[in-house]
Amino acid sequence: xxxxxxxxxxxxxxxxxxxxxxxxxxxxxxxxxxxxxxxxxxxxxxxxxxxxxxxxxxxxxxxxxxxxxxxxxxxxxxxxxxxxxxxxxxxxxxxxxxxxxxxxxxxxxxxxxxxxxxxxxxxxxxxxxxxxxxxxxxxxxxxxxxxxxxxxxxxxxxxxxxxxxxxxxxxxxxxxxxxxxxxxxxxxxxxxxxxxxxxxxxxxxxxxxxxxxxxxxxxxxxxxxxxxxxxxxxxxxxxxxxxxxxxxxxxxxxxxxxxxxxxxxxxxxxxxxxxxxxxxxxxxxxxxxxxxxxxxxxxxxxxxxxxxxxxxxxxxxxxxxxxxxxxxxxxxxxxxxxxxxxxxxxxxxxxxxxxxxxxxxxxxxxxxxxxxxxxxxxxxxxxxxxxxxxxxxxxxxxxxxxxxxxxxxxxxxxxxxxxxxxxxxxxxxxxxxxxxxxxxxxxx
Numbered sequence: 001x002x003x004x005x006x007x008x009x010x011x012x013x014x015x016x017x018x019x020x021x022x023x024x025x026x027x028x029x030x031x032x033x034x035x036x037x038x039x040x041x042x043x044x045x046x047x048x049x050x051x052x053x054x055x056x057x058x059x060x061x062x063x064x065x066x067x068x069x070x071x072x073x074x075x076x077x078x079x080x081x082x083x084x085x086x087x088x089x090x091x092x093x094x095x096x097x098x099x100x101x102x103x104x105x106x107x108x109x110x111x112x113x114x115x116x117x118x119x120x121x122x123x124x125x126x127x128x129x130x131x132x133x134x135x136x137x138x139x140x141x142x143x144x145x146x147x148x149x150x151x152x153x154x155x156x157x158x159x160x161x162x163x164x165x166x167x168x169x170x171x172x173x174x175x176x177x178x179x180x181x182x183x184x185x186x187x188x189x190x191x192x193x194x195x196x197x198x199x200x201x202x203x204x205x206x207x208x209x210x211x212x213x214x215x216x217x218x219x220x221x222x223x224x225x226x227x228x229x230x231x232x233x234x235x236x237x238x239x240x241x242x243x244x245x246x247x248x249x250x251x252x253x254x255x256x257x258x259x260x261x262x263x264x265x266x267x268x269x270x271x272x273x274x275x276x277x278x279x280x281x282x283x284x285x286x287x288x289x290x291x292x293x294x295x296x297x298x299x300x301x302x303x304x305x306x307x308x309x310x311x312x313x314x315x316x317x318x319x320x321x322x323x324x325x326x327x328x329x330x331x332x333x334x335x336x337x338x339x340x341x342x343x344x345x346x347x348x349x350x351x352x353x354x355x356x357x358x359x360x361x362x363x364x365x366x367x368x369x370x371x372x373x374x375x376x377x378x379x380x381x382x383x384x385x386x387x388x389x390x391x392x393x394x395x396x397x398x399x400x401x402x403x404x405x406x407x408x409x410x411x412x413x414x415x416x417x418x419x420x421x422x423x424x425x426x427x428x429x430x431x432x433x434x435x436x437x438x439x440x441x442x443x444x
Contacts, residue, residue, distance in 0.1 A: 018235045022094050029093025030365070042096040046082035049100065053107045069111050073290060077262045078107075080280045088273035095363030110260050112168055117300055120307075127303040127310065132333055133432070135318035136326075136387070137341030138380055140351035142414045144244065146341060147318040149425055151251040152443035155435065157311035158251035158318075159302075162223045165256055167304050223248035236362065243355045254319035257301045261294050265321050269379050270356040270372070272364065278379065281324070285386055291328035299332050313434065323383040326390035336408065337432040340387075343414035345380075352376045407432060 032041055043049075050066045059065060067075060085091070085099055117124060133150065135143050151158035226248040234241045246252060255265065268278050284290050302315065314337075322329055329336060353376055357367045391409065410431050417424050422444060429436040 015235050018232050022236055025094035025097065026092045026365070029096075032093065041093060042100055044082055044086040044096060044100060044103075046079045046086075049082065049103055050107065053104055053111070056104070057108065057111070066107055066111055069114050071293075073293065074110075074261060077280065077284075078103075081262050081264075081267070081277050084271065084273050084275075084277045088271065090272045090364050092363060092365060098362060106259060106262070109168065113260060113301070116168060116304070120304075124300060124303045124307065127306050129299060129302055129306070129315060129333065131335045131337055131432075132302075132315040132317055133428075133434070134322055134329065134333075134336055134338045135316070135341065136322040136338055137320065138323070138343070138348050138383060139320050140348050140355070141341040141343040142412075142417045143318055143320070143341050145421075146339065146412065146417060146424075147251055147316065149421055149444050150316045150428075153313070153316075153434075153437075153440045154443070155311060155313035155437065155440075156316050157306070157309070157314075158316040159305050160249050161246060161252040161256070162219070162226050162248040163305050163309075164252055164254075165226060166222050167257075167301055233362075237358050239358050243358060251316070251318075254298070254317055255321055257298055258294070258319070258321050260301065261297060263294065263321060265324075265379065266356075266359065269352070269375050270360045270363070272371075274375075278382070282382055285324045288327045288331065291325045292331050295325065295328040295332040320383065323387040326387055330390070330394070330408070337434075338409050339428055340409055340411050341414060341417070342411060348380065349373065349376055352380070 029041065053059075053066050070078070082103070091099070133156070135147055135150070137143050147158060150156065230246055230248075258264070263281065268274050268281065271277075302317075306315070353369060353373050356372060356376065357369065360367050360372075394408075410428060412424055412428070422441065425444065426436060428434075
């Protein structure tokens, strides 16, 4: 008897739809743009996007307008960013549509976040972030590998992608895998209770279990939605998964939190018309007061993530963006423990160019590698310049020079990490005084 795998056919149809949609929009714009200005076809004007969000959120009151909820610095940063995109004539129609949806979603989340922070202010401020471990360094220097290894520590927390993208859905209870066997160790305690109290406690426990089940269902729906979205990106560019494997349950970068403040190191490199935005970011990174505000908001987002899911030891955080704002990071997190990764710069530049050329396919027709390479080098130079400035200014070195002093920085070489990963992790934990358990070693 002949059986038809319906799910396989559905997948083929979905792949055809996703790829066909991009192909159609990409090349229909190729013929439309010479006739109509690209900006007239899909507007990337900041005011147009803000008005669109107001309409979608049914905001009629001027006091609730997006512009009144965002700070002056945030609005200025958003305007600079969108002006760069607006005047980028190389964007495809698909790229313009994609960017407009991305920034509309970002504004919506930002507006809701700002309101939530005000509503839950006391509860959020009670969450302490003690001795967080930051992984910094240039892109493609082994930071993701190190991040994944460190996330194996059961006493620490490396926020997974679904929590970074769904901060507003912070759970009432810690996420519990429904496949894990239920712990019955407290049954003996129940038996020691009086008859009436026993049923009361059991009833409360059962009610809590039901609430947890409902919450797990909501969390898993969020995770599925994120994975489905990622799958579409991987269908369009399969090499993207090899470049940086992403999944809703895997730990991911802080860039998702910075994007709520319109700080995006990726667009600074792959965008063809981002000179003014990069200049704005550089100037802002040198202003400690402005950059400290960025990190105060960043900290609030971390507190929201940990509000009911706090690690027993420390947070593990990772992003190359931190290199630009070390002054602010140390101001907001004075007890931070920082691991700085290093790799041969020729390898870094080559790997970055390869990766960003893949990302550009979502937004542009083609890539000039000479121009892309110069933008990669410029942004890496800016990151190193800002990082070294702070380290030299504060005499932040490591190992021998830190003896008897407060330990803030530890440098890790890419080759050492690849050849002896467990030893590198042990050295990090020993240097900063974190407890390394047998379970952690086993998980790695």
